[in-house]
Amino acid sequence: MSKTSAYGASSGNLSGLTKSLARVAFPGPASAGMVCLGLARSRRPLGITRWPCPREGARMASLQICSVTAEIAPFSKTGGLGDVAAALPSALTALGHRVVTVTPRYRDYPEAWDTGLRLRFPLFGTVHEVRLFHTRTAAHGDIVFVDHPAICRGGIYGNEHGAYGDNLFRFALLSRSAIEVARRFHPGGEAPLADWGPVRFLTHDWHAGLLPVYLRAHYQTHGLLRDATSVHVIHNLAHQGQAGMSSFGGLDLSGHWASTLEMGGALNCLKGALVSADRIVTVSPTYAREICTPAFGCGLDGILRMRRDVVSGILNGIDTTDWNPRVDRHLPENYGPEVFDEPEHQDTRGPGGGKAACKAALQSEMGLPVRGDIPVVGFVGRLTGQKGIDLLEQVGGWLGGSGAAQLIILGTGEHRYEQALAELSRRWRGRVVARLAFDNGLAHRITAGSDILVMPSRFEPCGLNQLYALAYGTVPVVHATGGLADTVPSFHPGSDSGLGWAFSPASVDTFRQALGFALQTWYHHPATFRRMAQRGMAPDRGWGPSAHAYARLLGG
Incomplete structure (x- = not known):
C-alpha cells in the first residue's frame, strides 16, 4: 500500500523513483512501463505447466479484443455502462472473436479465482502490486478482475460521503493492468491475446481513458505492441475524469505527455483518450454529431472536430435474453406482437392478451384504479437534470390535473427532484x-404495463429505456436528441409511419404538446396507436447488428 494515503507524491519524488526503478529492476524489453510480473500461489491450481501457444494453421479468432471497463453487469453496475460492457463482449464472442474483459474487483466475487499473477506498477510515489482474478462464463466469456486495496472496498466510484478522492489512482491501475493482461495473461490455459495477433483495446469512458496514453507512452514508443490499436467508447461525454494537474506527476508519465492530458489547466483523462486513441466511438450516430458542437461538446468539441474523421456512432443493442416480453420472468403474463392484432370490437383502445394483463397488474401494484379505458404513462430513470425531471414534474402536474392518464414514475436521484x-x-x-x-x-413491469413511456432527457447519448419500450409494445414520447432521435422516428398521420413522438426543443410546452398528441391518438385513433406499437416490436434490437459494426471498426 502507498506510504501516502492520498497518493499525492510530488512529481520530483516520482521522477526519482521511476529513474531508480528503470536502472535496477526491469531488464530487457519488459522494462518499458516499469512492469513486474510475479506468480504467487493461487487458491485454484492453474493445472498446466506449459502454456499452449498459437500454431501455424490453428483455428484463430478474427480479432483479439481487450475490453476495459469500470462496470460490468451483474458484478458491478450503476447504469447503462454496466449493461453494455457485459452484452457487447458476449456478442463479439458469438461472432468468433477472442475477447477478454478487464474490470476492477470492487468486492469478493465468488465466481472469480485468484490466478496467482501479480503485476507491479510505480504510481504516486510507491510501487503497487495488483492481483488478477479470473472467471469464464457462457454469458460473458473471459473476465479478469484487477484487485488492489484501493479498488476492493465495496463502492464503484464512491460511498455515501461522495466520490473517492483517489479515483484517478484506482483507474490508472486499471489501465496499466489491462495492457499487461493482454500481453501476459493466459485465459483458461490459452496463449495471451497478444500472442494470437494484434490486440484491439476497447476502452469505455474516462475510467479507461488513460490506457491509450499508456499504450503509446510505455509500449509503442519502446517497440512493444506496435500493431495494437485502441478504440475509445464515449458513453457520456459529461464524465471526464478531471483532477488537478499536480496529480500528473503520480501517473508515471514523462513530462512530454502532460499536454496530452491537460485541459483548461486541469488533468482530464477523457481528453487524453480522445487525443491518443486510434478511433473514437459514441453510442449513437446523432450523439457523434452532437458532441462536435459547443452545445453538447462539454468543452471537448474542438478536439472532437479536429478528429472528426475518426469519430463515429454505433447504436447500443439490448440484451434480448433479459428484455423480451415473450419470456420476461418479471411479468405476470408474457406476450408478443400478436396482442396488437385487430380486436373483435373496433372501439377497443388498448391491446389484448398478456399486455392488457400486465397493465391491469401494474395498476393494482401501484394502487391505481384498474381501468382499461385510460392510458398509463410510465417513466423509468435517474432523477437528474439531464433526464429532464423538471419538465416531467410540470407535465406530470398537468396530467394529474386533467385526469387524461395515469402516471407512474420509478427512479432515484437528486433530493430536490425526489x-x-x-x-x-x-x-x-x-x-x-x-x-x-x-x-x-x-x-420491467412498468415497461410492459404502460401504454406510453416518456423520456424528456436534455441529452441522451443512446438511451436504453426507449429500446426496451419499443420491444414491449410501449410507445415512446422523447426529446429528439442523441440516440432518442435515432431510434424513435416521429409518427406521421398521412403515411401511418413512425414509432412514437419526438419533440424539440426540450421545453414544457413541446413535451406537453407531444404527449397530448400521443394521448389523442390513443383515445380517438386506437387502431393507429396499436399499429404503431406493433411496428416498434418488429425489429431485432439485440446486439447482433451493433457487434458487427464494432467488429468492422476494430478490424479496420
Whole structure:
C-alpha cells in the first residue's frame, strides 16, 4: 500500500523513483512501463505447466479484443455502462472473436479465482502490486478482475460521503493492468491475446481513458505492441475524469505527455483518450454529431472536430435474453406482437392478451384504479437534470390535473427532484404514483404495463429505456436528441409511419404538446396507436447488428 494515503507524491519524488526503478529492476524489453510480473500461489491450481501457444494453421479468432471497463453487469453496475460492457463482449464472442474483459474487483466475487499473477506498477510515489482474478462464463466469456486495496472496498466510484478522492489512482491501475493482461495473461490455459495477433483495446469512458496514453507512452514508443490499436467508447461525454494537474506527476508519465492530458489547466483523462486513441466511438450516430458542437461538446468539441474523421456512432443493442416480453420472468403474463392484432370490437383502445394483463397488474401494484379505458404513462430513470425531471414534474402536474392518464414514475436521484415528485404523487393520489427506489423487476413491469413511456432527457447519448419500450409494445414520447432521435422516428398521420413522438426543443410546452398528441391518438385513433406499437416490436434490437459494426471498426 502507498506510504501516502492520498497518493499525492510530488512529481520530483516520482521522477526519482521511476529513474531508480528503470536502472535496477526491469531488464530487457519488459522494462518499458516499469512492469513486474510475479506468480504467487493461487487458491485454484492453474493445472498446466506449459502454456499452449498459437500454431501455424490453428483455428484463430478474427480479432483479439481487450475490453476495459469500470462496470460490468451483474458484478458491478450503476447504469447503462454496466449493461453494455457485459452484452457487447458476449456478442463479439458469438461472432468468433477472442475477447477478454478487464474490470476492477470492487468486492469478493465468488465466481472469480485468484490466478496467482501479480503485476507491479510505480504510481504516486510507491510501487503497487495488483492481483488478477479470473472467471469464464457462457454469458460473458473471459473476465479478469484487477484487485488492489484501493479498488476492493465495496463502492464503484464512491460511498455515501461522495466520490473517492483517489479515483484517478484506482483507474490508472486499471489501465496499466489491462495492457499487461493482454500481453501476459493466459485465459483458461490459452496463449495471451497478444500472442494470437494484434490486440484491439476497447476502452469505455474516462475510467479507461488513460490506457491509450499508456499504450503509446510505455509500449509503442519502446517497440512493444506496435500493431495494437485502441478504440475509445464515449458513453457520456459529461464524465471526464478531471483532477488537478499536480496529480500528473503520480501517473508515471514523462513530462512530454502532460499536454496530452491537460485541459483548461486541469488533468482530464477523457481528453487524453480522445487525443491518443486510434478511433473514437459514441453510442449513437446523432450523439457523434452532437458532441462536435459547443452545445453538447462539454468543452471537448474542438478536439472532437479536429478528429472528426475518426469519430463515429454505433447504436447500443439490448440484451434480448433479459428484455423480451415473450419470456420476461418479471411479468405476470408474457406476450408478443400478436396482442396488437385487430380486436373483435373496433372501439377497443388498448391491446389484448398478456399486455392488457400486465397493465391491469401494474395498476393494482401501484394502487391505481384498474381501468382499461385510460392510458398509463410510465417513466423509468435517474432523477437528474439531464433526464429532464423538471419538465416531467410540470407535465406530470398537468396530467394529474386533467385526469387524461395515469402516471407512474420509478427512479432515484437528486433530493430536490425526489421531493418534488413525492409531492406530486401526494397531490394527485390515484392519478400519479412516484416510486423513489431502484427496482429492476418493477422497471420491467412498468415497461410492459404502460401504454406510453416518456423520456424528456436534455441529452441522451443512446438511451436504453426507449429500446426496451419499443420491444414491449410501449410507445415512446422523447426529446429528439442523441440516440432518442435515432431510434424513435416521429409518427406521421398521412403515411401511418413512425414509432412514437419526438419533440424539440426540450421545453414544457413541446413535451406537453407531444404527449397530448400521443394521448389523442390513443383515445380517438386506437387502431393507429396499436399499429404503431406493433411496428416498434418488429425489429431485432439485440446486439447482433451493433457487434458487427464494432467488429468492422476494430478490424479496420
